[in-house]
Amino acid sequence: DAGVTQSPTHLIKTRGQQVTLRCSPKSGHDTVSWYQQALGQGPQFIFQYYEEEERQRGNFPDRFSGHQFPNYSSELNVNALLLGDSALYLCASSLVWDGYTFGSGTRLTVV
């Protein structure tokens, strides 16, 4: 039974560029959440998708957007990248209170 899969594992982008990160949830999970983890910090909630709609959103600017597909997989898009967007981006999938299963994350470096 596959867990949460994220791609790519590492990414280097230039300031001002746009990036797309991808997440495939654990089999049977229908909800996907995205978190940003800066170095030395705990993860911060970006947003959550359920039934292809954004259900909750954290305190992140509109440059951060997402999408969920009919197969429950999800994308996180970040436009106009800033140096401060450099972080580990974690995807977590869940099914009601089955609990949250995290992927290994995508390390984004903005130069």
Next chain:
Amino acid sequence: AQTVTQSQPEMSVQEAETVTLSCTYDTSESDYYLFWYKQPPSRQMILVIRQEAYKQQNATENRFSVNFQKAAKSFSLKISDSQLGDAAMYFCARVQGGSEKLVFGKGTKLTVNP
């Protein structure tokens, strides 16, 4: 803002000994869930243990147990018989009933000495 506080940035323990990691949280809700996650260098967040706020009994998972003090809003993690593989960052997190948003503390780095 409703926060989760881990007051110990770093802790160390000798192999086979016991260590306790502290966590306090702030919430105005009566229905919520608390978690401890482990994050090794592989970066993946691994669920260690979970506690429902409405349950008075402290959760236990093998060598891991919690001391949940609801009135004091305290949720500490005890690791017994520490093993080298327990070395990692440990994060305390809270989610409110009806919400699926996790709020994390800043983490505690645990070192296990042989």
